[in-house]
Amino acid sequence: MATQKFKLSYLHPKYWLAWLAVGVSRCMAILPRSWQFSLSKWIANRLASKENRRISTIRRNIDRCFANETDAYREELVRANIKSSALMLFDLFNIIWRPPADMTANIKVVGEEYLEQALRADKPLLLVIGHFTPLFHAISKLSTLAPFDVIYRRMNNPVMEANLYQRGAGKYPITLFHRKDIRKMLEKLADNGTVFIAQTKILVSVVAHSFLFLVFQQRRLPLFHNMPNRRMRK
Structure with missing residues (x-):
């Protein structure tokens, strides 16, 4: 298991993209939560119109589960699903870089x-x-x-x-x-x-x-x- 955050071997060019990803995650985590919500909504609106495999799976599952609902309602669920998934990515960045209190402040445990x-x-x-x-x-x-x-x-x-x-x-x-x-x-x-x-x-x-x-x-x-x-x- 890799626990040492930096080694000289990590400077090898094969790790440069990984370091870039780490840096991007840090930048995303420092954004205000309202910005993260807005970005997630923007991502959902952009991706909802795409026809890739992931989006097609989401759309097919929602169509089957809510077959009696209107097309507009199902489309809204597709966008909400994608937005929630994008927020989960921001949550990952936040749990890595933000203080624990930021993650637990508004969470309530039932039971x-x-x-x-x-x-x-x-x-x-x-x-x-x-x-x-x-x-x-x-x-x-x-x-x-x-x-x-x-x-x-x-x-x-x-x-x-x-x-x-x-x-x-x-x-x-x-x-x-x-x-x-x-x-x-x-x-x-x-x-x-x-x-x-x-x-x-x-x-x-x-x-x-x-x-x-x-x-x-x-x-x-x-x-x-x-x-x-x-x-x-x-």
Whole structure:
């Protein structure tokens, strides 16, 4: 995992575009929130008329889900969807570069008492959340209630990994680990830790890989030391 934000090797020309992306993200984060909303609306209006694959998928899904609504209403939903996605990108920039208080000031948790009850039980805890557009607000707010570990998809570019994801995570009481690092996740849970999962595809992958891991490695984790060792039938 790339955690060192700068190395001499990062000056290689192959990383120049990555550094440019980091700089652009910083510039986008310092924009007032009202500007970010306006830019997101402008992006939505521009992209809504395009016929690329992503926009076509959005339009097709909305047409099927709201078949009884008017064309104008469905078109408005398309634009709202694109705007929300653009705002999510700004939220990513904000969680990386802005103070945590900016991300949590206007967020309210409904049902906080249930999370506190689960934490008091001192047992392994999985926080499963939908991959919706206010995801980064959810991460930042929940981290004020309890520290946790986050399963995520690591960037292949070390410059962007260190200066975006790792930089953002460093501002919060959270730890990132790759979605395929099932051993680490199980070790966290075995230690009664809290693990945050935000994507349906990742959740399915985690469950499948965890099952296979436990079949072959159950003796190695303290959580399973007391489980009977049963031989599998051939």
